[in-house]
């Protein structure tokens with residue numbers, strides 16, 4: 021058992037967990053944040069992606085015990101109160117989801133890739149989005165509308181920065 | 186009406202999914218929760234002599250270990266199949282018995298032998314590893330061709346030669362005569378590769394037994410919760426229907442694999458009664474590969490004959506269909522009435538014959554997977570016609586056009602009667618979008634870079650809207666395939682639709698609301714859709730076979746007809762007008778040509794307040810309907826795939842994929858296009874990436890995403906789509922169904938494009954780089970030898 025304390029979606033969360041508890045299990049079972057999904061056992065599908073200290077991480081591959089003090093954001097924490105994150109809004113607008121199971125991971129990966137490309141001043145082309153999505157599997161949408169949603173959200177996410185200039 | 190039929194309404198269900206608030210079965214956790222893990226047969230065929238659970242029981246946190254014989258003793262029934270097929274000699278099919286947990290023989294790797302119930306999932310899984318099986322390994326049959334050979338290992342004692350049935354459709358003699366006199370004959374061996382459906386949400390079940398009420402509740406990942414309750418009750422003897430509530434909450438994709446009622450759900454229900462605990466089981470991905478029903482796995486010999494003008498004179502197929510170790514719910518109908526009946530494709534074929542032999546093997550059961558039989562038929566027909574065109578030196582589009590059906594209704598030689606279509610125009614549109622005229626220049630340009638370009642077609646028709654009850658009954662179905670709906674108008678005028686369909690990605694909460702919004706002129710936000718709970722919806726057959734549009738929405742329309750009729754009576758009475766003069770427009774119920782009207786919510790209120798209703802009218806405004814379709818509906822389409830192959834490596838890029846479909850009328854284009862994107866991607870997966878592989882001993886070599894190649898975002902292009910609607914005359918909305926078309930039509934388009942690029946027809950799915958490269962080398966060496 022390890023005592024851990026982390027910040028999840030801006031709130032402090034602590035628990036005693038078995039050493040082999042995965043972050044995905046800690047979120048789903050201890051905190052009951054069930055928006056983070058588990059779709060595989062080999063770290064391939066990306067349904068479990070969350071942000072740890074600002075970076076996208078597959079929560080099924082990290083031990084909760086290793087994250088003492090970390091700042092974690094899950095799908096439940098990306099909206100600003102009632103206002104959807106632009107990535108969430110874009111998935112809805114472009115019909116970027118069907119069954120919704122891959123969606124939390126897709127949105128978390130989408131936010132991460134847009135932030136990284138924008139921080140580096142790189143253009144997020146369709147090819148780049150498709151390549152970046154290598155670690156996220158969707159069985160329903162054929163990716164077409166997911167790509168459109170991420171492209172559109174990238175525009176929305178850069179808009180405030182440009183307006184400020 | 187901006188929310189009505191044809192509008193691109195954003196989905197009403199999305200908010201919960203994009204905010205992480207969807208509620209899937211594995212998200213359910215109840216008081217008294219315990220967890221199940223299964224001990225599975227480790228080899229393809231074994232006699233289980235004993236199960237030693239002592240080490241597992243000694244582990245802290247283990248509640249119980251139970252086995253198949255105990256279940257049998259408690260009267261839990263064997264797993265049934267839903268469709269009896271009669272062999273061509275008139276004899277009934279023979280199939281092996283499927284115990285939910287093994288009683289004596291394990292017949293595939295993954296067959297459930299025992300269940301461990303424990304305080305946590307981790308303990309249950311760890312304890313399952315400690316259960317020791319005493320077993321004797323037996324010879325096994327794995328591949329479908331091997332299993333059908335003389336002397337093959339027997340999967341079930343009562344199924345000689347592993348032959349479940351030997352079925353036929355069409356006129357064998359007529360085809361033989363036609364082929365005899367044919368000007369050209371094309372022959373091919375066609376393998377339809379074995380696939381795992383892989384919805385991203387693994388199967389899961391939470392079973393809750395309430396001893397005081399003698400009542401069970403099952404949360405489960407199901408496409409058809411009412412059918413689940415029916416069979417759990419009537420055949421598996423878990424509990425009578427009124428003592429069993431089945432809830433399929435948000436379900437993360439199905440694609441057929443969640444139609445069936447598997448051993449795990451049955452076992453969880455029974456184990457919750459045995460242990461007095463709520464029992465939860467969630468599959469991991471490897472377990473999903475090992476135990477979810479697979480799809481396809483046909484080996485077909487096909488022969489197509491043509492006259493001198495290129496008109497098809499006859500078509501014959503002989504198919505071996507791998508059914509796996511047990512006969513799953515729709516496993517028998519998939520290779521027969523969902524496959525053989527589509528062998529005429531969209532062509533006017535004067536003679537057609539199909540023979541299907543269904544074979545037991547020591548592999549997981551094979552059943553309906555997105556398209557179910559229709560992709561197998563389409564792949565055979567479309568590869569044959571493309572190959573024939575090449576052999577005859579004709580343009581493959583022109584050969585298709587020479588044979589297209591042009592008059593509807595069209596009666597095929599293999600039972601079905603097609604409702605409507607315009608195959609020439611659909612193909613024209615696809616050729617325009619794909620810029621077929623510019624292909625030669627693109628091919629030359631690619632060649633200058635050392636690349637091989639190819640273009641392939643698939644013009645397909647399929648049968649949706651499963652299905653007219655009496656017709657399927659006469660062909661062996663155990664159930665009718667109607668659908669039900671109830672439309673409840675609340676006193677404030679908002680509407681609830683209760684449907685027996687189930688949405689696991691299809692967006693029914695939106696499209697069904699659009700049908701109501703269109704009819705009553707109220708916003709979709711004032712309409713909610715209730716589904717997936719046997720306590721809320723009386724009965725329904727669920728969602729598969731692209732039936733929720735043509736059958737499910739037709740039931741809603743029928744119920745709306747009744748609601749509208751009553752609303753008009755109330756309005757006529759209140760407004761002192763004749764019922765015939767009442768019209769419903771923009772949320773108002775008016776007397777035509779006057780300014781007398783009532784708002785829709787005033788009708789609702791009047792119906793429930795009931796102070797002033799017409800003489801003899803019952804209060805309330807709620808109507809139900811059952812809709813039994815008159816026929817299947819027949820979506821059709823023209824798909825064109827363009828690829829570029831690197832001859833050095835065999836790596837193939839899809840550079841453009843065009844799909845023009847005829848789905849009849851469309852309720853919400855966003856949702857329909859999304860179905861095409863997803864379906865085509867699954868078809869591309871089948872054609873280029875996916876394949877379940879068992880080794881000769883029956884161990885699965887592809888039981889994870891490291892080994893089974895799912896289509897990822899950079900494997901597929903963005904798609905170019907259009908529609909050419911010929912509304913179905915057979916249902917009130919003129920819809921045809923769109924859920925499976927992409928997966929049905931696309932594999933031959935991809936393979937026809939690749940074979941066009943590499944200049945040889947000798948290629949099977951999946952066309953991996955190695956397969957493409959090998960085909961190229963073989964073609965080169967056979968050319969060199971000539």
Ligand code: FES
Nearest residue numbers: 059065066068080
């Ligand atoms: S659950 Fe984490 S990658 Fe699949």
Ligand code: FES
Nearest residue numbers: 118119122158160
């Ligand atoms: S929306 Fe179903 S898996 Fe992506």
